[in-house]
Every structure is written in C-alpha cells, then in structure tokens.
Amino acid sequence: MPTNDTEISILLNDAMALVERDPARTMQICTKVRALAPANLVAHNMLEQLNAPDCYGRWMRINCRIDPRDDIFHFFSRHPLAGNPIREYLSDGWRTLSELMLLLEEAGVSLTDMQQVLEFASGYGRFTRHLVKAIPGRVDCSDVLPGTAEFLREQFAVNAFYSSHNPREIEYPKQYDMVFVLSLFTHLPVNMWTPWLQNLARGIRPGGLLVFSVHNEAAATQLGVNFGDDGSHFVASSESPSLDGAVYGTTFTTRAFVEQAVVSALGSPVQVYRPCAFWEGQDGVVVRIA
Ligand SMILES: C[S@@+](CC[C@H](N)C(=O)[O-])C[C@H]1O[C@@H](n2cnc3c(N)ncnc32)[C@H](O)[C@@H]1O
Structure with a gap:
C-alpha cells in the first residue's frame, strides 16, 4: 500500500488526469489518498468538488472547501491531538x-x-x-x-x-x-x-x-x-x-x-x-x- 509522499503525488496526478473523463475513478483514488494522508487538501477538495458520496459537504451541509494557504488548518493538522484534521x-x-x-x-x-x-x-x-x-x-x-x-x-x-x-x-x-x-x-x-x-x-x-x-x-x-x-x-x-x-x-x-x-x-x-x-x-x- 502506498504510504510515502511520492506515491501520494503519483495517485494525485492520476486523479487530476482522470477528473473530467472518469469522476468515479477519481473519487476512488482521492478517497484512498485521504485514508493514507488525512490532512491532504488536494484529495479533500477534489472530493468536495465532485460532490462525492462521502464528501464532508454532504454530511455537514456547508461548503467544506479548505484553502491550502489556510494557516489555521495547518495549525489543526499539526496539533498534538490531531486525528482527522479536516473533520476537526x-x-x-x-x-x-x-x-x-x-x-x-x-x-x-x-x-x-x-x-x-x-x-x-x-x-x-x-x-x-x-x-x-x-x-x-x-x-x-x-x-x-x-x-x-x-x-x-x-x-x-x-x-x-x-x-x-x-x-x-x-x-x-x-x-x-x-x-x-x-x-x-x-x-x-x-x-x-x-x-x-x-x-x-x-x-x-x-x-x-x-x-x-x-x-x-x-x-x-x-x-x-x-x-x-x-x-x-x-x-x-x-x-x-x-x-x-x-x-x-x-x-x-x-x-x-x-x-x-x-x-x-x-x-x-x-x-x-x-x-x-x-x-x-x-x-x-x-x-x-x-
Ligand atoms: C488566529 S487567526 C483567527 C482566524 C479566524 N478568526 C478564526 O477564528 O478562524 C487570526 C487572523 O487574524 C488575521 N489578521 C492579522 N492581522 C490582521 C489585520 N491587521 N486585519 C485583519 N485581520 C488580520 C490573520 O490573517 C488571521 O487570519
């Protein structure tokens, strides 16, 4: 199972290449990345954009896009109690x-x-x-x-x-x-x-x-x-x-x-x-x- 940054970027490149033509496959890849790297905002934002069945926006009923420049998000992701930084x-x-x-x-x-x-x-x-x-x-x-x-x-x-x-x-x-x-x-x-x-x-x-x-x-x-x-x-x-x-x-x-x-x-x-x-x-x- 891929666990390092290089493998995650390969998965994300695949997802970006597929997003127009095969959204279902893109969602599968992004869900996989999200499981491997719970603070990965590229995968998260793509799932939100595609309105994937398990995206946060459906569950929370708000817009859940997170800007990668958001210092507060990065504060959450580095927090000692961080488990699922996006949800937190x-x-x-x-x-x-x-x-x-x-x-x-x-x-x-x-x-x-x-x-x-x-x-x-x-x-x-x-x-x-x-x-x-x-x-x-x-x-x-x-x-x-x-x-x-x-x-x-x-x-x-x-x-x-x-x-x-x-x-x-x-x-x-x-x-x-x-x-x-x-x-x-x-x-x-x-x-x-x-x-x-x-x-x-x-x-x-x-x-x-x-x-x-x-x-x-x-x-x-x-x-x-x-x-x-x-x-x-x-x-x-x-x-x-x-x-x-x-x-x-x-x-x-x-x-x-x-x-x-x-x-x-x-x-x-x-x-x-x-x-x-x-x-x-x-x-x-x-x-x-x-
Ligand atoms: C600790 S963060 C809190 C952000 C937000 N209020 C929240 O609760 O998520 C402080 C915010 O103050 C903003 N800030 C710093 N100096 C500012 C200024 N002069 N005018 C407006 N915002 C400023 C920062 O860019 C940052 O977004």
Missing part, C-alpha cells in the same frame, strides 16, 4: 458558532436577529462557512492575508474586503450590528489596541456590538506568563508563518488590562466579560458602542 477543522467552526451564540445570549442579543455582521480577521473562513448558514446574506468578512477575500467571496458568497496592518486605513462598506473579531487581539501589540478598538468601532452602528476575544489570564499564568506592571505580556512570534511577529505576535493580558483598555479607547464599559468563552482559554468580550 470543519467541526471547530460549529464550536465557535455555539460559543458566540451563548456569549451573545449573555448580552441579551440573538445572533439570528442581526441584519449586518462583519466577521473581522476571518482568515480563510474556518468559521465563516458556519456563520453564513446561520444568517445567510447578512455576513461580510475581512482579513489582511492576500487571497482571503477572493476565496471567501467565491466559496461563501460573502462581501469580503481587505484589511490593513494600519487600522486607520480600513474602510468599511457599511456600519454593522456586530463586528466579531475572534483571536486577533490575542496577537496585536498592546500599544496598538487603542487605534484598533477605535477604528473597529467606526464600523459599528450606534447601539451595535463589538465582540472580541483575548487570552484568559489564569490560563496564561498557568503557562508561566509573567505580566508586566500594565497587565500585559507580548511575545513577537505566533502560529502564523505568514505574518511579521512584531505586528502579529502573541499577546497576553489581564482582565483588568482589557477592561481599562476598552473604557479608555471607547468611553464605554465592557458589557459582558465571559472567561474562557472560546476554545480552551480565550475570554469573550462584548462592548456596546455608544
């Missing part, structure tokens, strides 16, 4: 959807009542694919990585626009009921938090919500993080091989730091602060924009 990546968006809905419920708001939502720092749509199913036609996306906007538009029919490393340069096509920012403040240097908070707020209608995540203080302490006097600690590196560690590193903050940063940047208090709202150790922060 795709299912994790369901987790985000339920975690966001619970957080919003605590703020007295329902996601499904919202008319215009911006998923900011959306990457290649790990979560977007689930969000557009919950509120179709009401989702915009933005990220800074080249290729993201095109992928998101083509695959999920969202209005996607490019962000910038300078928050003052971002132009929002409209004002949103909510801007949701999952795991970006966990990477931004704290001296940039005020411009980021103020400029994200420009994209939100009065009375709308800014919802973002930060690293949990207790989880960071357990990891051995020593907070500075201001309640923050920044490391100039991250999981992303694509972004400069100085502008996108790893940012740890205390709850007091976050609450103070919000009041001083936006003049409004945090409405809900839910520890470990997202994943293992990211707190959820909800701010109502005046």
Whole structure:
C-alpha cells in the first residue's frame, strides 16, 4: 500500500488526469489518498468538488472547501491531538458558532436577529462557512492575508474586503450590528489596541456590538506568563508563518488590562466579560458602542 509522499503525488496526478473523463475513478483514488494522508487538501477538495458520496459537504451541509494557504488548518493538522484534521477543522467552526451564540445570549442579543455582521480577521473562513448558514446574506468578512477575500467571496458568497496592518486605513462598506473579531487581539501589540478598538468601532452602528476575544489570564499564568506592571505580556512570534511577529505576535493580558483598555479607547464599559468563552482559554468580550 502506498504510504510515502511520492506515491501520494503519483495517485494525485492520476486523479487530476482522470477528473473530467472518469469522476468515479477519481473519487476512488482521492478517497484512498485521504485514508493514507488525512490532512491532504488536494484529495479533500477534489472530493468536495465532485460532490462525492462521502464528501464532508454532504454530511455537514456547508461548503467544506479548505484553502491550502489556510494557516489555521495547518495549525489543526499539526496539533498534538490531531486525528482527522479536516473533520476537526470543519467541526471547530460549529464550536465557535455555539460559543458566540451563548456569549451573545449573555448580552441579551440573538445572533439570528442581526441584519449586518462583519466577521473581522476571518482568515480563510474556518468559521465563516458556519456563520453564513446561520444568517445567510447578512455576513461580510475581512482579513489582511492576500487571497482571503477572493476565496471567501467565491466559496461563501460573502462581501469580503481587505484589511490593513494600519487600522486607520480600513474602510468599511457599511456600519454593522456586530463586528466579531475572534483571536486577533490575542496577537496585536498592546500599544496598538487603542487605534484598533477605535477604528473597529467606526464600523459599528450606534447601539451595535463589538465582540472580541483575548487570552484568559489564569490560563496564561498557568503557562508561566509573567505580566508586566500594565497587565500585559507580548511575545513577537505566533502560529502564523505568514505574518511579521512584531505586528502579529502573541499577546497576553489581564482582565483588568482589557477592561481599562476598552473604557479608555471607547468611553464605554465592557458589557459582558465571559472567561474562557472560546476554545480552551480565550475570554469573550462584548462592548456596546455608544
Ligand atoms: C488566529 S487567526 C483567527 C482566524 C479566524 N478568526 C478564526 O477564528 O478562524 C487570526 C487572523 O487574524 C488575521 N489578521 C492579522 N492581522 C490582521 C489585520 N491587521 N486585519 C485583519 N485581520 C488580520 C490573520 O490573517 C488571521 O487570519
């Protein structure tokens, strides 16, 4: 049975050569590759494209195409607990959807009542694919990585626009009921938090919500993080091989730091602060924009 990279590329070349004339055989080959190499996105995406009987899209009832440039997917595939990275990546968006809905419920708001939502720092749509199913036609996306906007538009029919490393340069096509920012403040240097908070707020209608995540203080302490006097600690590196560690590193903050940063940047208090709202150790922060 083929097990090495060369044999897998031979199988994939065969599949690509056959895709037009013999889709059934192509599916067989790709299913075989997927069994041998569970993180192989060429085989996965071909099975999705052909709507194979055992493709994920049929089972999950969402668009399951994954962009090979997606760093978050590669983070999943290298995770120590990875068993079936494709399924784990795709299912994790369901987790985000339920975690966001619970957080919003605590703020007295329902996601499904919202008319215009911006998923900011959306990457290649790990979560977007689930969000557009919950509120179709009401989702915009933005990220800074080249290729993201095109992928998101083509695959999920969202209005996607490019962000910038300078928050003052971002132009929002409209004002949103909510801007949701999952795991970006966990990477931004704290001296940039005020411009980021103020400029994200420009994209939100009065009375709308800014919802973002930060690293949990207790989880960071357990990891051995020593907070500075201001309640923050920044490391100039991250999981992303694509972004400069100085502008996108790893940012740890205390709850007091976050609450103070919000009041001083936006003049409004945090409405809900839910520890470990997202994943293992990211707190959820909800701010109502005046
Ligand atoms: C940890 S990933 C989270 C991705 C996505 N929110 C999710 O939950 O799957 C952080 C994302 O922030 C994006 N990002 C970094 N700097 C950004 C910026 N200046 N504007 C918008 N997005 C940015 C990265 O490209 C990456 O996709």
